[in-house]
């Protein structure tokens with residue numbers, strides 16, 4: 001049972017639950033892009049992200065990556081362990097596209113091997129700027145050892161999900177993770193992993209099956225999210 005609303009973000013609401021140190025994430029139907037400058041509501045989007053994220057967190061748990069995910073409660077809500085979020089967006093890239101092409105001039109689809117890890121400082125007023133490790137140490141309370149742990153987990157998530165998505169004919173291009181500390185101070189994966197936070201391309205056709213269709217206005221968000229969920233359900 002949900003209790004009071006603790007926090008409302010662009011794509012989710014966070015509620016206290018009846019159990020201490022457990023929270024309920026409720027996935028909203030809103031899609032935003034460009035730090036909230038573009039916004040639209042898609043009936044059913046929350047369900048897709050909740051169910052997709054739940055299945056991906058289950059895969060990761062099976063591979064030994066600790067996360068806040070406990071279980072899906074229903075079609076749009078999941079129960080998670082309470083964490084104190086470290087205000088970093090951790091991006092892992094396998095192929096160049098998106099902001100790295102615009103910012104640094106990489107040719108589209110340049111492969112990154114080993115995968116590239118970037119930190120962005122989570123701050124809406126600053127537009128989530130890209131930062132280096134020293135900035136991360138100064139701007140957050142994360143230690144050097146914790147940043148190393150975060151990077152190790154980020155690469156492990158990439159390995160596990162890259163392989164898993166291949167089994168459903170999808171190429172994992174890049175994605176964003178967030179981490180937090182649980183009540184005993186361990187670093188665990190938090191937030192969500194969904195087509196809102198990953199670039200997912202069909203292996204055969206390079207069709208974009210993620211939020212880029214909304215960001216770029218090139219396709220129907222619900223249609224491509226449904227393709228991802230259907231393919232995931234087929235291997236469940």
Ligand code: C5P
Nearest residue numbers: 097098099100174175176196197198199
């Ligand atoms: O825009 P950019 O190329 O930096 O995005 C890299 C990856 O991080 C993409 O998969 C994108 O969906 C994700 N991302 C996100 N939330 C942000 C910024 C990027 O989920 N605020």
